[in-house]
Amino acid sequence: MTTPDDSPMPALLRLMAALRDPERGCAWDVAQTFATIVPYTIEEAYEVADAVARGDRDDLRDELGDLLLQVVFHARMAEEEGAFAFDDVARAIAAKLIRRHPHVFAADGSLLPEGSPRRDPAAVEAQWAAIKAQERAGKPMPAPDPLGGVAHALPALARAEKVSRRAASYGFDWDDAAQVIDKVREETDEVAEALAQGEAGALAEEIGDLLFSVANLARHAGIDPEAALRDGTAKFERRFKAMAEALRAEGGELGRSDLAAMEAAWGRVKRAEKG
DSSP states (O other), rough: OOOOOHHHHHHHHHHHHHHTTTTOHHHHHHHHHHHHHHHHHHHHHHHHHHHHHOHHHHHHHHHHHHHHHHHHHHHHHHHTSSOOOOOHHHHHHHHHHHOOOOTTOOSSSSSSTTTOOOOOOHHHHHHHHHHHHHHTTTTTOSSOTTTTOOOTSSSSSHHHHHHHHOOOOTTTTTTTTTHHHHHHHHHHHHHHHHHHHHHHHHHHHHHHHHHHHHHHHHHHHHHHHHHHHHHHHHHHHHHHHHHHHHHHTTTTOOOTHHHHHHHHHHHHHHHHHHH
């Protein structure tokens, strides 16, 4: 299947084709569809993010390979349908990068000459958004959708931030973060009211409104809500493990210690972290 002189990418594409071979391939790989593979694609993207957060470059290399496999898998299934192949995917993204970086590339893909005006990151991001909007306007749409194009498969918190950002592009937004905090407080009060009423459907709706408001607050503050939540969860995990160790050091144990003992240990852990 491969030789020492094989280029890695063509070899990987041939391996995927062999795995999908109906006669001689792997039964599991042959049975997969776009829909069944998507959960793995999402999971691998998160594992890449996790490796980056941990600063583990060896793990990052492996996780990037797993994510690349997902792209190859989808492209192979599309090629079997006659829709497109991996090379088409690569050409499309290369063309998009050239098209959306007119401050770097000429229309033919060549680099602009040295001394060409450079743009700061904010200007580049604005330019990217403008070009993207022009591309979207050129595509036929069944009906106008001002919030269209935000993938439904995104994690809920990340999608909330993107939808609110899209709405803000039309001027539907708060003036500053302080106003969003007022909205968060308002939604918190409504959650408390729904909780008191004891109606599960209303409570779920109000909690959703609260989470959406928090995503807006993160956007106004320039914070990635997904990253912030990941960091917050990691902090909780770190402190919870330290609390368990503190309880053991005092002869206690998780599951057998009462809430007061656990809260006392938790407080000691927090104070120790803050120095």
